[in-house]
Amino acid sequence: xxxxxxxxxxxxxxxxxxxxxxxxxxxxxxxxxxxxxxxxxxxxxxxxxxxxxxxxxxxxxxxxxxxxxxxxxxxxxxxxxxxxxxxxxxxxxxxxxxxxxxxxxxxxxxxxxxxxxxxxxxxxxxxxxxxxxxxxxxxxxxxxxxxxxxxxxxxxxxxxxxxxxxxxxxxxxxxxxxxxxxxxxxxxxxxxxxxxxxxxxxxxxxxxxxxxxxxxxxxxxxxxxxxxxxxxxxxxxxxxxxxxxxxxxxxxxxxxxxxxxxxxxxxxxxxxxxxxxxxxxxxxxxxxxxxxxxxxxxxxxxxxxxxxxxxxxxx
Numbered sequence: 001x002x003x004x005x006x007x008x009x010x011x012x013x014x015x016x017x018x019x020x021x022x023x024x025x026x027x028x029x030x031x032x033x034x035x036x037x038x039x040x041x042x043x044x045x046x047x048x049x050x051x052x053x054x055x056x057x058x059x060x061x062x063x064x065x066x067x068x069x070x071x072x073x074x075x076x077x078x079x080x081x082x083x084x085x086x087x088x089x090x091x092x093x094x095x096x097x098x099x100x101x102x103x104x105x106x107x108x109x110x111x112x113x114x115x116x117x118x119x120x121x122x123x124x125x126x127x128x129x130x131x132x133x134x135x136x137x138x139x140x141x142x143x144x145x146x147x148x149x150x151x152x153x154x155x156x157x158x159x160x161x162x163x164x165x166x167x168x169x170x171x172x173x174x175x176x177x178x179x180x181x182x183x184x185x186x187x188x189x190x191x192x193x194x195x196x197x198x199x200x201x202x203x204x205x206x207x208x209x210x211x212x213x214x215x216x217x218x219x220x221x222x223x224x225x226x227x228x229x230x231x232x233x234x235x236x237x238x239x240x241x242x243x244x245x246x247x248x249x250x251x252x253x254x255x256x257x258x259x260x261x262x263x264x265x266x267x268x269x270x271x272x273x274x275x276x277x278x279x280x281x282x283x284x285x286x287x288x289x290x291x292x293x294x295x296x297x298x299x300x301x302x303x304x305x306x307x308x309x310x311x312x313x314x315x
Contacts, residue, residue, distance in 0.1 A: 001068035002027040003305045004055070004106070006075035008034070013287035013298075014073050020302035029062045031055065034076030036093055038083070044100040053100045064104040069305045071109045074283070107261070109304060110282050114259035118282040121162040121195065125277075131254040132246070133277035138197040144186040147194055151182040156199040200276045206267035208243065209286045210251050210260075211300040217243045218289045219269070238292040247275055254280065261304060 003021055007014045009032055021028045031040055035057075044053040044064075053064035078093035079085055098112065110118070117123060121140075128135050139150045140162065151157050160177040179199055186194075208217040219241040243251075247267075255263050264284025267275040286297045 001308070002029055002062050002066055003069050003071065004028075004062065004067060004101075005030045005071045005073055006033060007071075007073035008032050008076050011074055013285060014071075016287060016290065016298035017071070017301045017305070020299050021306060024302065024306055026068075026302070026306040029055065029057055029060055031057050032076045032081075033078040033093070033097055034080035036078060036097060038081055042096060042100060044096065044103070046103075051103050053103065055100075064100065064106075067101075067104045067106045068308070069107040069109065070101060071301070071305055072112060072115065072283070107305075107307075109261040109301070110263075111259060115282050118258050118260060118263075118280065121279065124280050127254055127257050128250075128277045128280070130257060132250040133254070134274055135277045136198040136200050138195070140193055140195050142190055142193050144189045147186040147189045147196055148182065150196050151180065151184065151186070154198040155182060157181075157196050158199050160195055160197070162193065162195045200268040200270055202268040202276075203271055204269040206241070206265075206269050206275055207238070207284075207289055208247070208251065208265040208267065209284070209289060209295075209297050210255055210263045210265065211297060212261055212304045213252070214300045215243045215248055215251060216286075216289070216293075216295045216297050216300070217241045217247075218293050218295065238289055240293045240295055244275070258282070262301065 003026055005014055005018065005028060007030065014030070018028055018030065036042060039058065041056040042054065045051070051064070055062045055064075077090055078097055079089045082089055082093075125135055125138055137150075137154060139146065141147050141150075156179060158177050158179050202222050204222050205220045206217060207220075208215060210216075217240070218238040220238050221236040223236075251263075251265060254265075255261075258280075260282055262282065264281045264286060266278045266281070266284075268278055269275055286301075289295060290297045
């Protein structure tokens with residue numbers, strides 16, 4: 001039984017898991033959907049009330065009947081590397097590839113249906129509330145008046161992107177989490193939805209990685225007045241930290257509600273030691289945490305993918 005990894009050719013984090021899988025003797029096939037059609041070939045046969053499908057990548061053939069699990073890591077856009085790419089070819093290739101994979105009896109990390117929903121920041125906050133996390137007051141709005149009233153109520157708020165960095169490499173379009181006050185000009189809110197959140201003065205950033213039932217938490221001390229831990233160098237490194245029982249319970253509740261087998265949570269730890277929920281990235285990186293802390297996250301991912309027993313939470 002083979003593990004299928006959907007990711008780009010250059011993915012160091014995936015390399016770490018592939019090494020672990022090879023160490024256990026688990027067969028692995030790696031595919032970038034961008035290479036289909038071209039370097040990769042597929043065939044799906046629906047006849048006589050049955051289904052049979054095959055993927056061929058670099059001479060290695062995978063039957064859908066021999067597919068154990070699928071890790072949707074960092075896949076490219078289907079047909080992106082085709083000789084004559086087009087939106088139509090991408091749509092057709094996506095239909096063929098994912099339709100065939102959905103037809104197989106495989107476990108997903110994470111199932112595309114659940115992953116798409118899990119990317120929605122407003123939905124994340126609702127699930128975080130239901131799971132018992134501490135969540136800073138937040139508003140999404142296109143009404144300048146409501147944005148101004150929110151800032152006047154909480155005095156110090158941050159504005160950030162809901163969808164993440166825009167496509168492309170233009171740094172001018174990047175939106176780091178930015179601290180603003182009630183005297184800011186909110187007129188531009190009318191041009192597009194704004195995400196405003198009460199500012200949490202933090203003493204540390206927390207990254208918690210959930211792999212099936214296993215939790216790995218890491219802590220990095222924040223610089224004084226630091227707002228966005230993704231930008232700017234600090235003298236601090238990620239260090240392992242114990243997961244409080246209450247947080248662990250909420251994490252398991254969250255991934256159960258979201259139907260996720262893998263999730264990377266970001267928290268802000270305040271001066272009182274409270275972990276404030278900021279977001280949950282269903283496909284978040286973990287390589288940098290493992291390299292700095294020595295936590296065996298890639299081993300946990302490999303173990304989950306190699307399991308024979310079905311896992312309801314993972315889809």
